[in-house]
Amino acid sequence: MKRTITRLADGRELLYFDRNDGADRGAIDRRDLPPRPGASELRYDPLTEEWIAVAGHRQSRTFLPPAGECPLCPSGPGRLTEIPSPSYEVVVFENRFPSFSTQPGEYPQVGGLSEVRPGVGRCEVVCFTPDHDSSFSALPPDRVELVMEAWIDRTAELSAMPGVEQVFCFENRGAEIGITLAHPHGQIYAYPYVTPRTRLSLGAAERHRERTGGNLFADVLAAEREAGVRVVASNEHWTAFVPAAARWPVEVHLYPHRRVPDLVALEEAERVAFGPLYTEVLRRLDGLFGVPMPYVAAWHQAPARVGRELSYAHLELFSVRRAPDKLKYLAGSEAAMGAFVNDVLPEETARRLRSIVTE
Amino acid sequence: MKRTITRLADGRELLYFDRNDGADRGAIDRRDLPPRPGASELRYDPLTEEWIAVAGHRQSRTFLPPAGECPLCPSGPGRLTEIPSPSYEVVVFENRFPSFSTQPGEYPQVGGLSEVRPGVGRCEVVCFTPDHDSSFSALPPDRVELVMEAWIDRTAELSAMPGVEQVFCFENRGAEIGITLAHPHGQIYAYPYVTPRTRLSLGAAERHRERTGGNLFADVLAAEREAGVRVVASNEHWTAFVPAAARWPVEVHLYPHRRVPDLVALEEAERVAFGPLYTEVLRRLDGLFGVPMPYVAAWHQAPARVGRELSYAHLELFSVRRAPDKLKYLAGSEAAMGAFVNDVLPEETARRLRSIVTE
Numbered sequence: 001m002k003r004t005i006t007r008l009a010d011g012r013e014l015l016y017f018d019r020n021d022g023a024d025r026g027a028i029d030r031r032d033l034p035p036r037p038g039a040s041e042l043r044y045d046p047l048t049e050e051w052i053a054v055a056g057h058r059q060s061r062t063f064l065p066p067a068g069e070c071p072l073c074p075s076g077p078g079r080l081t082e083i084p085s086p087s088y089e090v091v092v093f094e095n096r097f098p099s100f101s102t103q104p105g106e107y108p109q110v111g112g113l114s115e116v117r118p119g120v121g122r123c124e125v126v127c128f129t130p131d132h133d134s135s136f137s138a139l140p141p142d143r144v145e146l147v148m149e150a151w152i153d154r155t156a157e158l159s160a161m162p163g164v165e166q167v168f169c170f171e172n173r174g175a176e177i178g179i180t181l182a183h184p185h186g187q188i189y190a191y192p193y194v195t196p197r198t199r200l201s202l203g204a205a206e207r208h209r210e211r212t213g214g215n216l217f218a219d220v221l222a223a224e225r226e227a228g229v230r231v232v233a234s235n236e237h238w239t240a241f242v243p244a245a246a247r248w249p250v251e252v253h254l255y256p257h258r259r260v261p262d263l264v265a266l267e268e269a270e271r272v273a274f275g276p277l278y279t280e281v282l283r284r285l286d287g288l289f290g291v292p293m294p295y296v297a298a299w300h301q302a303p304a305r306v307g308r309e310l311s312y313a314h315l316e317l318f319s320v321r322r323a324p325d326k327l328k329y330l331a332g333s334e335a336a337m338g339a340f341v342n343d344v345l346p347e348e349t350a351r352r353l354r355s356i357v358t359e
Numbered sequence: 360m361k362r363t364i365t366r367l368a369d370g371r372e373l374l375y376f377d378r379n380d381g382a383d384r385g386a387i388d389r390r391d392l393p394p395r396p397g398a399s400e401l402r403y404d405p406l407t408e409e410w411i412a413v414a415g416h417r418q419s420r421t422f423l424p425p426a427g428e429c430p431l432c433p434s435g436p437g438r439l440t441e442i443p444s445p446s447y448e449v450v451v452f453e454n455r456f457p458s459f460s461t462q463p464g465e466y467p468q469v470g471g472l473s474e475v476r477p478g479v480g481r482c483e484v485v486c487f488t489p490d491h492d493s494s495f496s497a498l499p500p501d502r503v504e505l506v507m508e509a510w511i512d513r514t515a516e517l518s519a520m521p522g523v524e525q526v527f528c529f530e531n532r533g534a535e536i537g538i539t540l541a542h543p544h545g546q547i548y549a550y551p552y553v554t555p556r557t558r559l560s561l562g563a564a565e566r567h568r569e570r571t572g573g574n575l576f577a578d579v580l581a582a583e584r585e586a587g588v589r590v591v592a593s594n595e596h597w598t599a600f601v602p603a604a605a606r607w608p609v610e611v612h613l614y615p616h617r618r619v620p621d622l623v624a625l626e627e628a629e630r631v632a633f634g635p636l637y638t639e640v641l642r643r644l645d646g647l648f649g650v651p652m653p654y655v656a657a658w659h660q661a662p663a664r665v666g667r668e669l670s671y672a673h674l675e676l677f678s679v680r681r682a683p684d685k686l687k688y689l690a691g692s693e694a695a696m697g698a699f700v701n702d703v704l705p706e707e708t709a710r711r712l713r714s715i716v717t718e
Contacts, residue, residue, distance in 0.1 A: 046567070047576070055701070056707070112582045128650055170692075189691075202406070233674060243471070244469050296690055326422065331538070331655055333548055335689075337527055344415065345413060345415050359672070
């Protein structure tokens with residue numbers, strides 16, 4: 001595997017990941033780009049004890065451009081994109097409109113019992129196919145391995161950055177989920193705080209350990225493998241199941257069989273075994289309603305500095321689609337009170353996903 | 360004020376609230392309705408220590424029917440709806456497809472470390488205008504007072520029901536927010552647990568009291584009134600402001616100036632003063648982008664049994680609309696990690712809302 005680091009015209013870092021050590025990634029970004037925006041600010045919400053990022057510059061970010069102006073396609077004659085090279089396998093670069101960054105900014109206090117601090121961190125874009133119309137589910141196993149290498153590289157490097165508390169690798173797919181660029185891509189957020197969801201789960205894991213002596217995530221995985229009824233697919237190193245208390249009409253969690261705090265700690269055989277199972281699960285999702293499934297795929301990893309002995313790296317994949325022509329919306333109960341109502345039985349979702357015929 | 364209780368054809372309760380004590384609400388529901396669905400089940404999510412309601416029967420609920428088949432319009436010749444009367448002011452009835460109810464159901468354990476229990480509770484629909492094309496913002500003050508009486512009546516009565524831990528009055532407005540019935544209406548959920556958001560805020564309020572001796576919500580309100588820059592509107596008894604750490608591109612909180620745990624504790628003058636301020640705020644929202652603003656309006660009230668001395672009843676109003684042609688989606692960061700990124704400065708939202716000319 002070859003890693004090539006370069007910089008875009010406005011100073012942002014870009015990294016190519018190639019299987020072929022001879023890949024030529026010397027192309028230079030010749031665009032005339034405006035200066036990078038200042039970093040966002042973080043505001044403390046005293047009612048929830050959570051930090052909210054306020055990034056005003058993102059209002060004007062690129063919004064669903066036509067395919068001919070896609071910034072995630074490789075550059076070509078007469079057409080300069082975010083990726084200078086005329087081709088790529090996997091490429092990662094700093095987001096032009098980041099929610100977190102290390103650019104200087106101004107952070108006046110704003111009163112109202114809310115503290116303000118800089119939104120230090122980093123947001124990266126992960127492109128894994130030069131094909132504008134492809135999808136993660138269509139990637140061959142060796143390409144998924146390369147994406148995994150990129151996730152691992154970025155997790156290790158971003159976790160070591162001053163101020164970064166958690167690295168989150170994810171993919172939003174589909175207009176229904178709010179993507180602003182149609183070209184398939186993932187993202188990586190390096191947060192300057194431990195996210196609310198992770199705090200919640202680490203608290204639960206700590207109480208579980210005090211009560212039972214066991215690891216919460218390992219015990220959930222063991223119980224799901226024993227129950228079997230919600231398992232969607234598995235191989236020697238990974239199991240995919242619909243959680244018993246699924247929040248979303250389509251939701252699948254993928255766990256490695258061995259507890260690791262983050263992707264960095266996966267062994268070679270585990271890294272290799274992930275792709276075939278994951279892309280199979282994605283194809284089952286696409287088969288469920290006969291239309292490409294919109295989804296969020298979220299890697300839950302240990303924070304950089306705390307709770308690492310309690311954490312268990314796993315992927316949570318979910319969709320807002322509840323029928324071929326209906327979406328699940330987060331309205332009053334979910335969005336205001338955090339109280340989820342799921343209209344679909346998890347066992348039924350698992351059964352239907354298992355029944356999809358995949359090549 | 361007159362309250363008339365009746366039952367629909369399938370046994371669900373319906374209550375009319377009228378300003379005129381002589382209103383005739385004797386009409387009988389003559390529809391041939393199928394039996395009511397069994398109650399949903401609650402499943403415990405061990406990773407978050409939260410309960411998820413699973414209500415399979417809701418998959419087939421009425422979905423955006425044409426106006427001629429609207430179940431929330433009054434009944435008329437040849438057309439029988441959920442409201443038997445040929446007219447109404449405010450009417451509340453049990454939801455035909457409830458997320459929580461007291462109907463019997465079956466609750467087998469499902470394994471996977473998730474406990475299952477009955478989804479005991481109640482879900483009600485609140486209709487406040489017989490006009491299919493109207494909106495809450497267009498209600499005259501005396502109608503809003505009547506809605507307030509209905510909220511108070513239902514909060515008191517549902518809080519006293521066995522198993523109910525929290526009563527949540529709210530309105531979802533707009534297709535963008537996922538409404539399944541276009542006729543303007545609110546809802547009331549009587550939950551069999553304290554909701555995740557309320558638990559979070561009560562924890563924060565308790566720590567704030569230990570640290571400062573003050574009430575968290577009262578201190579936030581006082582600080583916002585002092586800062587002034589985010590105040591949108593106010594009168595003698597209520598203040599509306601954009602919170603300093605707003606999560607949503609449009610977000611306004613309305614607090615009564617006197618701390619009350621729930622709406623039941625509001626005095627007459629406070630009840631009366633709410634409507635004019637709230638409908639003014641709603642009209643400012645509609646004026647912001649020149650299109651009817653989709654929103655969630657959520658009454659945060661004290662739980663029925665715990666944390667009442669810490670609670671401060673207030674309304675949180677927010678929208679997913681961030682521009683005339685763009686929505687805010689909860690994608691990876693928000694939906695998977697609970698980490699919000701807001702693209703709009705709260706002070707800017709407040710300034711723009713203040714500048715809207717309302718009649």
